[in-house]
Amino acid sequence: MLPGGVSGLGLKAAVVVFPGSNCDVDIYHAFLDILGVEVRYVWHEEEDLSPFDLAVLPGGFSYGDYLRPGALARFSPVMEAVREFASSGKPVLGICNGFQILCEAGLLPGALRKNADLRFRCRWVWVRVEQVNTPFTCLCLPGEVLRLPIAHGDGNYYAPDPVLGELEAEGRVVFRYCDANGDAIPEANPNGSLRNIAGISNPAGNVVGLMPHPERAMEELLGGTGGRKLLLGALTWLREFA
Amino acid sequence: MKWRAEVRVWLKEGAFDPQGQAIQQALSRLGWDRIGEVRAGKAFLLQVEAPDEGEARRLAEEAARKLLANPVLESFSLEVEPYLASGSGGEAV
Numbered sequence A: 001m002l003p004g005g006v007s008g009l010g011l012k013a014a015v016v017v018f019p020g021s022n023c024d025v026d027i028y029h030a031f032l033d034i035l036g037v038e039v040r041y042v043w044h045e046e047e048d049l050s051p052f053d054l055a056v057l058p059g060g061f062s063y064g065d066y067l068r069p070g071a072l073a074r075f076s077p078v079m080e081a082v083r084e085f086a087s088s089g090k091p092v093l094g095i096c097n098g099f100q101i102l103c104e105a106g107l108l109p110g111a112l113r114k115n116a117d118l119r120f121r122c123r124w125v126w127v128r129v130e131q132v133n134t135p136f137t138c139l140c141l142p143g144e145v146l147r148l149p150i151a152h153g154d155g156n157y158y159a160p161d162p163v164l165g166e167l168e169a170e171g172r173v174v175f176r177y178c179d180a181n182g183d184a185i186p187e188a189n190p191n192g193s194l195r196n197i198a199g200i201s202n203p204a205g206n207v208v209g210l211m212p213h214p215e216r217a218m219e220e221l222l223g224g225t226g227g228r229k230l231l232l233g234a235l236t237w238l239r240e241f242a
Numbered sequence B: 001m002k003w004r005a006e007v008r009v010w011l012k013e014g015a016f017d018p019q020g021q022a023i024q025q026a027l028s029r030l031g032w033d034r035i036g037e038v039r040a041g042k043a044f045l046l047q048v049e050a051p052d053e054g055e056a057r058r059l060a061e062e063a064a065r066k067l068l069a070n071p072v073l074e075s076f077s078l079e080v081e082p083y084l085a086s087g088s089g090g091e092a093v
Helices: A024-034 A078-087 A097-104 A161-169 A228-241 B018-029 B053-068
Strands: A012-017 A038-043 A054-057 A092-095 A111-113 A121-129 A145-152 A156-158 A173-178 A197-201 A207-210 B002-011 B041-049 B074-082
Touching: A012 A024, A024 A038, A024 A228, A054 A078, A054 A097, A054 A228, A078 A092, A092 A097, A097 A111, A097 A207, A121 A197, A156 A197, A173 A207, B002 B053, B041 B053, B053 B074
Parallel strands: A012 A038, A012 A054, A054 A092, A092 A207
Antiparallel strands: A111 A156, A121 A145, A121 A173, A173 A197, A197 A207, B002 B041, B002 B074
């Protein structure tokens, strides 16, 4: 648990588990053991998220990535509950495959294509925080650079030009791939994403999807703590504003 | 009556197709240097129960639009014909 942690707030996190999710245990560990938050797995056939304060759709390969990543998970019974949960304003985070599912479900715009060079990219990247007015980034400074790991074959963000324009104008690009100095240069783009986009939000800002894995960057021992602020941010946001 | 609907899904015109490009490069290395652009897609054969062709087409099109293709990235084509018990699993070579 973090020193001066956030335990005892009575907050409850849901980790939605699809057949083929494989980062569910990591995010569960992050909430329970590192942040001291009550957390429960919610199987994709469940239909009620009302007991929870925030929900995470974790990474992995739901339904084996059959058809397209996220395309089949989108029709799981739990997704109606995720939709209601999101429209009630509670924080929803989609990580990697979770981001792909949120896009397929239409809760976030655009789509994640195959990486431009067709390689599965598994490494650390830098991302620049572009929008701090979301539950997950409320502890970050505008332009802050975080070091997070990625591990994906389909992370190449695409949206038609008018949608990109809307995302930019409304400040809904939340994270951009950058170098260690915070410059969003093409060389820092690991997968071909348009405008170096690594993560976006819905118009209200409570639904955020990103390809990097904050739950894998929670402990110095395991390579870095760049993800702590994002999860801690949501808890702080819930305590302050919800 | 049974119908055989074939749905083909393609990345939209003009969208970069990294799979197609990789296949084209492999073909070129193997000596097929007269094969130009290659585009990779997906094909689905649906067996549809419907009273007439129009209804079969409507059902298959709905399935393609809502699930088989992602309209953000992909377009699809659709062909519908009566289902024949033999030889409907795909074209014999």
